[in-house]
Amino acid sequence: MRTDDLIKALDADARSTAMPLGTAWWLAAGGAAVIAAVVFWLTIGPRADIATAMHTMRFLAKFVFTAALAVSAFALIRALSTPGASTSRAAAWMIAAPLLVVIAVVLELLSVPAAEWGTRLVGSNMVICLTFIPLIGIGPLAVFIAVLRYGAPTRPVLAGTVAGLLAGGLAATFYAAHCFDDSPLFVATWYTMAIAILAALGALGGRLFVRW
Amino acid sequence: MTGKDEAELSRLMRAAIAGDEKAYADFLRRTAALVRGFIRRKIVQGGVDPEDVVQETLLAIHVKRHTWRQDLAVLPWVYAIARFKLIDAFRRRGRRIEIEIDEIAETFAEPEAETVSERDIDRALDGLPPAQRSVVSSVSVEGRSIRETAAKYGISETAVRVSLHRGLAAIAKRFGAKQFGRE
Numbered sequence: 001m002r003t004d005d006l007i008k009a010l011d012a013d014a015r016s017t018a019m020p021l022g023t024a025w026w027l028a029a030g031g032a033a034v035i036a037a038v039v040f041w042l043t044i045g046p047r048a049d050i051a052t053a054m055h056t057m058r059f060l061a062k063f064v065f066t067a068a069l070a071v072s073a074f075a076l077i078r079a080l081s082t083p084g085a086s087t088s089r090a091a092a093w094m095i096a097a098p099l100l101v102v103i104a105v106v107l108e109l110l111s112v113p114a115a116e117w118g119t120r121l122v123g124s125n126m127v128i129c130l131t132f133i134p135l136i137g138i139g140p141l142a143v144f145i146a147v148l149r150y151g152a153p154t155r156p157v158l159a160g161t162v163a164g165l166l167a168g169g170l171a172a173t174f175y176a177a178h179c180f181d182d183s184p185l186f187v188a189t190w191y192t193m194a195i196a197i198l199a200a201l202g203a204l205g206g207r208l209f210v211r212w
Numbered sequence: 213m214t215g216k217d218e219a220e221l222s223r224l225m226r227a228a229i230a231g232d233e234k235a236y237a238d239f240l241r242r243t244a245a246l247v248r249g250f251i252r253r254k255i256v257q258g259g260v261d262p263e264d265v266v267q268e269t270l271l272a273i274h275v276k277r278h279t280w281r282q283d284l285a286v287l288p289w290v291y292a293i294a295r296f297k298l299i300d301a302f303r304r305r306g307r308r309i310e311i312e313i314d315e316i317a318e319t320f321a322e323p324e325a326e327t328v329s330e331r332d333i334d335r336a337l338d339g340l341p342p343a344q345r346s347v348v349s350s351v352s353v354e355g356r357s358i359r360e361t362a363a364k365y366g367i368s369e370t371a372v373r374v375s376l377h378r379g380l381a382a383i384a385k386r387f388g389a390k391q392f393g394r395e
Contacts, residue, residue, distance in 0.1 A: 005355070007241060009380060010270060010274045013373070014236040019278060084289040152272070154296040212384075
């Protein structure tokens, strides 16, 4: 088939009724949040003393970290799924969440006696954390991989990894409302590992399923 | 790549997405010529037929046109797709990538005319279900309009449009499949 002939066929199919990718991302974000919320409420739910916890810095700080990760990953994944879009600014913002965690860890080390560091780091919920962040995040990750297939990421593995980070940020935001371990030492260790599991799954998903 | 090209192509693509077939034909012809110039400059080693990559790029542009944000420039989007499809073409043929992934070729891309030989797209077309294959062939190679194709096969124009749309999407997908390509 000559290219001119191909153009005739494409031309006869000119009108596009497909939803713009930007709209699809917002719908996906909404859908993913609903899925995460349902799984969260059906399994672990918020901690009993959440009203009191709301008044403590350490508890609230967890949501700042996880929300920072989710928001920055959302901006980056939108750019990564659009060919030719500039990703450098969005990529630079990905440093925000880790940086906030590092600052919090330093403050924690300065304010808590060294003898307590170990107990705070290990906490009492690490197995639950490593189980439920991936469990809450897996549904949203599937949604994000589906949108990547709908989009056109020129770096599928990287885009899949960012989809995992986005799902991780979202899942960790819900999980943080359940967990009693509020120390930044716990968050920096176990949340990071749980989110890394989702990021690895996302990379694999990008490699296997995102072809266009 | 000039500012004038960019403004004109963006305008044509916006009109095309709204359903203006004439604007889309203009857009595709001009884009094909630019992409051809770009691809030929990028392929320094043999083994990949530039025209196959041009056709694959056009199909990808077509099935992914909802990923272009209408307030952004269209040419960087076009060249990013072309570059991706070129790398993919090398990878599928099990070659180390011997092209430069820089932006310079875009600056020198000049419109070029196509050469004719057997195409990957014909193999992809052959793999379609018969109904889709006859509709796609009728509109492309045989040069019939939607209405003439509908009359020839005794089906509605809507059915022709649906078959054409699905057939093109299936061809684009086959191009993207890993196992596809010449032996």
